Amino acid sequence: MNDTMTFKQLFFGLLTLCSVTVSASTDSHDATQTTESDAPFDPREMIMEHVMDSHSWHIMDWNNYAVSVPLPVILWTEEGLVAFSSSKFHHDTKGHHVVEAGGQRFVNHHEKIYYASQAANHDGAFVEMRDGLAVSAKPVDMSITKTVASLLFSAVLLMWIFFASAKNYRRRGSASPRGIASFTEPLIVFVRDDIAKANIGKHYLRFVPMLLTMFFFIWLNNLMGLIPFFPFGANVTGNIAVTLVLAVIVMLVTNVNGKKAYWQHIFWMPGIPGWVKPLLSLVEFIGIFTKPFSLMIRLFANITAGHIIVLSLVSLVFIFETAWVGPASVLLTLFISILELLVAALQAYIFTLLTALYIGTAMQEDHH
Secondary structure, eight states, X not given: OOHHHHHHHHHHHHHHHHHHHHHXXXXXXXXXXXXXXXXXXXXXXXXXXXXXXXXXXXXXEETTEEEEEEOEXXXXXXXXXXXXXXXXXXXXXXXXXXXXXXTEEEEEETTEEXXXXXXXXXXXXXXXXXXXXXXXXXXXXXXXXXXXXXXXXXXXXXXXXXXXXXXXXXXXXXXXXXXXXXXXXXXXHHIIIIIIIHHHOTTGGGTHHHHHHHHHHHHHHHHHHHSOSTTOOOOSTTOHHHHHHHHHHHHHXXXXXXOHHHHHHHHSOTTSXXXXXXXXXXXXHHHHHHHHHHHHHHHHHHHHHHHHHHHHHHHHHHHHTOGGGHHHHHXXXXXXXXXXXXHHHHHHHHHHHHHHHHHHXXXXXXXX
């Protein structure tokens, strides 16, 4: 069986599994009736629910029922490994519903899993609170959360795109590409020639696969986050843990490939008075960490800010409770959404460009 068919079957199989799971979640007792339907609209809660990670994939509310895809909860506890479905929490994220698994009791309090206390606090939650913060003990959470599930889905989608493109080249040889390859080829050539080759130099081919992966991974997840229905809509690149891992990879690759001149200009710069070198060395050493840190914060902040702005504009109708706000809200949301399409590609380009620039600087030969 060829690679393309394998990934096609995996892709559609994942969609089928999710559809079956949604139906099961909706029809079962776990899709409990929402008790807060009469509560006033809270835009902050709605926005934070979207931009933050969660243990289930909420799709919509239908007739006061929460329709969502339950995800595996995997915990390393004091008694060993414990796993169960997030549907056992009955869509409760306030710590009111206790789940017993592996001889232990757990609660989901604002998407953090805690060991349940023996008695509920004054808010009815089975967690200990101190100064407004939960202080109960927590197991090590290794769950497949919404962000992780979306990340895996995007990885499968990326592999399908690249394997389909490679198959097109194998079949057509030097002829003009068709299908998905006609879309990916200009982007691949752009990343190779205008980003990698222009900023790294003669050794650029070694880093083209990594740069291509980063560019397409960030761009695809940015676009998926703008599509407001399942299996899209997750805020993957707006998750600080994801951007942290990308930044750590950039830092490691840059410094592992650093030449002698790179390290010399960090710890003992030539042509600088001796009494200034210790101070500049400290500044340059800090720069090893601040450069990838800026990559992490830039991507996280820009993507998260875009989601918050769009959701805030949509919330205006429910805040003012009048249809007259609707046209302005829709037009502003449409404008910001179109702008976010540009930002999705721009942030992928900037992250990849700066990564290539940092690597090129580290591999630069000594000209003195």
